[in-house]
Amino acid sequence: MGGGYEGGKRGLVARQNTVFKEAYNRYAVALRTDTALPSEPEIAAQLGVSRSTARAILTRLSEEGIIRWNKRQKIVLRQPTDHDLFPSEETDSLHDIIERSFMQRILADDAAPGMQINELELAREIGTGTTSVREFLIRFSRFGLIEKRPNSHWTLKGFTREFALELADVREMFELHSAAEFGRLSRDNQSWADLAAIRDEHHAMLDDINQRFKDFSVLDERFHLLIHRASKNRFIADFYDAIAIVFHYHYQWNKAAARQRNERAIYEHLDYIAALESGDQAAIETACRAHLHSARQTLLQSLPQIATETA
Amino acid sequence: MGGGYEGGKRGLVARQNTVFKEAYNRYAVALRTDTALPSEPEIAAQLGVSRSTARAILTRLSEEGIIRWNKRQKIVLRQPTDHDLFPSEETDSLHDIIERSFMQRILADDAAPGMQINELELAREIGTGTTSVREFLIRFSRFGLIEKRPNSHWTLKGFTREFALELADVREMFELHSAAEFGRLSRDNQSWADLAAIRDEHHAMLDDINQRFKDFSVLDERFHLLIHRASKNRFIADFYDAIAIVFHYHYQWNKAAARQRNERAIYEHLDYIAALESGDQAAIETACRAHLHSARQTLLQSLPQIATETA
DNA sequence: ATTTTGTTTTTTATCTACAATAAACATTTT
DNA sequence: AAAATGTTTATTGTAGATAAAAAACAAAAT
Numbered sequence: 001m002g003g004g005y006e007g008g009k010r011g012l013v014a015r016q017n018t019v020f021k022e023a024y025n026r027y028a029v030a031l032r033t034d035t036a037l038p039s040e041p042e043i044a045a046q047l048g049v050s051r052s053t054a055r056a057i058l059t060r061l062s063e064e065g066i067i068r069w070n071k072r073q074k075i076v077l078r079q080p081t082d083h084d085l086f087p088s089e090e091t092d093s094l095h096d097i098i099e100r101s102f103m104q105r106i107l108a109d110d111a112a113p114g115m116q117i118n119e120l121e122l123a124r125e126i127g128t129g130t131t132s133v134r135e136f137l138i139r140f141s142r143f144g145l146i147e148k149r150p151n152s153h154w155t156l157k158g159f160t161r162e163f164a165l166e167l168a169d170v171r172e173m174f175e176l177h178s179a180a181e182f183g184r185l186s187r188d189n190q191s192w193a194d195l196a197a198i199r200d201e202h203h204a205m206l207d208d209i210n211q212r213f214k215d216f217s218v219l220d221e222r223f224h225l226l227i228h229r230a231s232k233n234r235f236i237a238d239f240y241d242a243i244a245i246v247f248h249y250h251y252q253w254n255k256a257a258a259r260q261r262n263e264r265a266i267y268e269h270l271d272y273i274a275a276l277e278s279g280d281q282a283a284i285e286t287a288c289r290a291h292l293h294s295a296r297q298t299l300l301q302s303l304p305q306i307a308t309e310t311a
Numbered sequence: 312m313g314g315g316y317e318g319g320k321r322g323l324v325a326r327q328n329t330v331f332k333e334a335y336n337r338y339a340v341a342l343r344t345d346t347a348l349p350s351e352p353e354i355a356a357q358l359g360v361s362r363s364t365a366r367a368i369l370t371r372l373s374e375e376g377i378i379r380w381n382k383r384q385k386i387v388l389r390q391p392t393d394h395d396l397f398p399s400e401e402t403d404s405l406h407d408i409i410e411r412s413f414m415q416r417i418l419a420d421d422a423a424p425g426m427q428i429n430e431l432e433l434a435r436e437i438g439t440g441t442t443s444v445r446e447f448l449i450r451f452s453r454f455g456l457i458e459k460r461p462n463s464h465w466t467l468k469g470f471t472r473e474f475a476l477e478l479a480d481v482r483e484m485f486e487l488h489s490a491a492e493f494g495r496l497s498r499d500n501q502s503w504a505d506l507a508a509i510r511d512e513h514h515a516m517l518d519d520i521n522q523r524f525k526d527f528s529v530l531d532e533r534f535h536l537l538i539h540r541a542s543k544n545r546f547i548a549d550f551y552d553a554i555a556i557v558f559h560y561h562y563q564w565n566k567a568a569a570r571q572r573n574e575r576a577i578y579e580h581l582d583y584i585a586a587l588e589s590g591d592q593a594a595i596e597t598a599c600r601a602h603l604h605s606a607r608q609t610l611l612q613s614l615p616q617i618a619t620e621t622a
Numbered sequence: 623a624t625t626t627t628g629t630t631t632t633t634t635a636t637c638t639a640c641a642a643t644a645a646a647c648a649t650t651t652t
Numbered sequence: 653a654a655a656a657t658g659t660t661t662a663t664t665g666t667a668g669a670t671a672a673a674a675a676a677c678a679a680a681a682t
Contacts, residue, residue: 013636013671013672014635014636014637014669014670014671015635015636015670015673016635016636016671016672017672017673018672019462019673020672039626040626040627041626041627049673049674050674050675051627051675052672052673052674053673053674055627056673071627071628071680071681072626072627094635094636118662120663120664121663128636128637129637129638130637130638130664131442131637131638132635132636132637134446135445135446135449135636138446138450139449144546144549150664151643151644151663151664152643152644152664153644153663153664166546169488169544170544170546170547173485174484177480177484232477233480234455235455235477235550236481238455239546324640324642324666325641325642325667326640326643326664326665327642328641328642330642330643331642331643350655350657351656351657352655352657360644361644362645363643364642364643364644366658367642367643382650382651382656382657383652383656405665405666429632429633430633430634431633439667440666440668441634441666441667442636442665442666442667442668443665443666443667445634446665446666461634462633462634462635462673462674463633463673463675464633
């Protein structure tokens with residue numbers, strides 16, 4: 001018996017076992033016939049879940065005849081098939097479902113700044129309870145795209161020109177600070193190796209730019225994240241997390257001129273990386289400013305042309 | 312009948328009518344015998360509540376014999392006494408109660424960094440439901456003093472030296488930016504008048520420093536808030552809101568050397584204000600840096616001497 | 623003695639319900 | 653006609669309940 005890890009229909013149940021299902025899928029696809037599995041605590045650590053969840057996974061694998069399990073002996077009997085896995089709709093965490101659904105709505109063209117957001121309506125549309133939606137909105141409010149008046153509704157402030165400018169200003173302050181800190185890291189710091197690896201990936205992407213320009217945003221995020229981590233400042237790190245999420249969704253729906261824009265950004269990154277590696281603070285600042293300036297232009301150009309915030 | 316605005320004991324009821332009670336008190340104390348009261352929408356606007364709540368207030372005032380109410384005619388019959396008002400425990404919003412209670416706990420000496428925070432325990436201690444505590448913690452997490460691992464507990468990161476240094480770094484970046492923006496405001500902007508008023512208040516406080524040094528923190532907050540508003544940047548404004556709350560509670564429990572510290576800060580503010588009024592960007596930067604430097608020292612000295620964050 | 627498994631307890635995540643509050647609609651008064 | 657009052661409806665804020673997931677405790681195996 002799985003001890004409480006039974007399935008159920010969304011909306012009728014206190015909590016979905018998405019952690020279990022997602023981890024089950026992850027573990028199942030990595031199984032190889034005839035191998036022996038490690039101890040329960042080790043499996044739990046590998047998957048990043050508790051031992052209770054790891055045991056639930058083993059229980060189900062055993063029930064499905066994928067492994068033979070007897071105390072310490074856990075042997076893979078057969079390779080799991082696609083049929084054995086949980087469908088992807090059941091493995092997404094509720095938070096991710098709400099986030100995706102909400103971002104689609106607010107980045108859609110008909111979401112006008114000033115529009116009010118209704119918790120119950122949103123919950124019904126997503127097929128979830130109001131508490132989860134509320135908590136999501138509270139967390140999301142730190143990104144500055146929505147705002148609430150107490151005892152009243154949330155208001156969509158929107159992805160406007162004002163928002164983009166305010167975001168760019170803070171981003172520039174933070175990145176100049178972080179880049180300077182990065183330049184001061186001792187040469188045996190792991191970050192230098194990571195930077196070199198990212199540099200090489202930029203070159204590789206450039207060699208095949210026509211095919212790969214769509215992968216740039218992931219690389220871009222990793223690069224800037226690496227720089228921001230050097231500042232060892234939780235406020236800067238948090239802010240960059242926020243930026244990354246907003247950009248992730250924003251650029252997903254705004255792919256105009258991506259190839260040219262990305263190619264240019266790659267060259268700027270390479271200059272920026274060279275400056276960092278030189279350790280020359282003046283050169284770092286110059287390259288950082290140059291890149292930030294064009295990143296700001298890119299951001300402004302990607303905005304819907306009408307959106308101007310209403311007070 | 313108040314139409315749903317009946318009282319009840321906390322914990323047995325879906326929602327406390329603190330908005331009503333707080334607004335009732337606020338309105339009652341301002342009443343003057345024999346005056347006539349304005350229309351319902353106007354009362355609602357004065358109090359910053361909905362007309363429904365305003366009507367509930369009028370209903371109760373009428374029931375208590377404080378006013379005579381007949382449609383448009385609302386006449387004050389007698390001055391309300393202290394006995395007519397709701398006790399202060401019933402007028403605090405749940406959010407404020409949780410905030411106060413939580414800040415007391417985490418700034419108490421026995422709250423060690425790394426300690427885990429239990430939602431249910433906290434809710435029981437405060438006498439509230441878990442949902443409200445959860446939502447509070449989510450909102451509070453933006454201040455960087457607590458952190459959560461999903462599906463697991465919150466961890467107290469604590470008011471440590473690392474926290475203070477990271478806070479000070481961001482604060483300095485933001486304030487230098489805001490001060491420069493302030494210097495660029497056109498001379499007819501309202502902020503210049505506000506600044507002059509605050510300057511005068513500094514002088515007044517200095518004249519009577521032995522009595523009034525305890526009021527400095529309120530003035531300090533207003534001064535810096537005014538400067539930050541000049542940047543018109545939501546991220547900067549939000550960050551300063553966070554700082555203000557943290558400082559409010561922190562300095563409330565750390566009053567050591569307040570007189571001398573505050574007197575020095577007043578002089579620095581006056582230099583800073585003079586620089587702003589001069590409009591000379593170099594002078595502004597110098598005065599701003601000088602004040603921020605000593606504010607950082609003050610903050611570091613106010614820390615509990617042991618607290619060093621554990622990874 | 624330490625690690626692993628077996629079992630129980632604690633805590634979080636989420637749903638639902640309902641009073642407080644806001645907002646909308648309808649009627650009356652100026 | 654515009655503004656005020658009267659009435660109804662919609663929405664938010666909070667408590668309480670419960671399954672999932674984590675964590676703690678206990679027994680067994682190396």
